[in-house]
Amino acid sequence: MATTEPERPGYLLPLLLLAGFRTLIDDLHAELARQGHPELRPLHGFVLQAVGADGTTATELGQHLGISKQAAGKTVDRLVALGYLERANDPRDARRKLVRMTPRGLDGLRRSAVVFDRLRQRWAATLGPDRVAAMEDDLRAVTPANPLRLDVPGWFGG
C-alpha cells in the first residue's frame, strides 16, 4: 500500500453492512416461508435462537436480548400465539414461567440453521471461502463482542 486509498466515502460501509445483513435475512425468510413458516419475522428467528432447546424465562430472555422483560414477554406472547413457543410452570419456583420451544418451534429453528449454513456457502462460492472467513474475522475485530442486542426496531427508530 504505497499511496492512500482512492477515498471511499465512509457512509457506504454501514449501508453495505446493512444490505448484507438484510439480504441474508430476507433470503432466509423467503426460504422459511417456502418450507412452511411464512409467519416468522426476522425478529422471531433470533428470539427462538435465544430461547434455545433448553428453554428460559421471559426475564432471562430479556436480559439475553438486551430488551426489557416486558418486551420479551410480549414477543413470547406472539410466538406462543403462532405456535412456536409454549409456557409451563416451574415446579421449583411458582413465580417463574418457563418458556419452551414447541415441536414447530424446533422445526423452524433447525431449518433456520440449515438455511443459514447454505447461505454462507453461497457467499463462499461467490467470494471464495477465505474471503467470507476474513470478513467474519474482521468484523469480530472491530465489534465489541456484544451479547446480541435485539432491540433493533426501538434502537433504529425509537
Next chain:
Amino acid sequence: MATTEPERPGYLLPLLLLAGFRTLIDDLHAELARQGHPELRPLHGFVLQAVGADGTTATELGQHLGISKQAAGKTVDRLVALGYLERANDPRDARRKLVRMTPRGLDGLRRSAVVFDRLRQRWAATLGPDRVAAMEDDLRAVTPANPLRLDVPGWFGG
C-alpha cells in the same frame, strides 16, 4: 485452499454484519450527540441523507426509502419538529410540498459524513485499508444493489 473450512456456522455471519452496522451507527450517534445533535436517531440520519441538499417531496422520499408516502410524511413531521427539515410550497405545483434541509439539518448531515469517514479510517487502521476495501467490494458483490430500504423497524419486527 486444500481442505474445507473448519465449518463455521452460518448464523454467525448475519449477526456479525448486524453488529458491525450497529457499532458504526452507535459510534456515529454518540459523536453526533457530543457535537450538538443528541436527538438524532439512526433512522433520521438516513432520511436526511435521502432528502439531500436539493430537497424532495414526501412521496419521492417514500419511494426512495422504500416506505409508504404516509410513513415518509410522518418522519418528515418529526424532523420538522426537531428543526432539521422544513416544508415549502412548490411554486409550480400547488399540490407538492417541498421538503428542504434547514441549516441545522445541513450541519447534522455534514457532521455525519465527517464522522463516517473517520470511523472508516479507524477500521482501516485496525484491519488495514485493503481489508476494509475488500469487505466493501465483497458486500457489494453479494448484495443486490438495492436502492436503500429504510423500513427497518417494520421489516425486522413487522
Next chain:
DNA sequence: GTAAGGTCGTCAACGTGGTTGTCCAAATCG
C-alpha cells in the same frame, strides 16, 4: 414464625414507525 426485601410476570399507558384506506385539492389528459 414472621416481617422485610428482592424477583418474576403481567397490566396499563405511552411513544415511534410501519401499514392500508379514504378523501380533497390540484394538475393533467382526452
Next chain:
DNA sequence: CGATTTGGACAACCACGTTGACGACCTTAC
C-alpha cells in the same frame, strides 16, 4: 370542459420498544 391521475393529509390499526405499578412468590434476617 369533464375525467383521470397524483400529492398530501387524516384516521384506524398493528408491532415493538419503553417506564411505572402491582400482586404473587421466594429468600433472608431477626
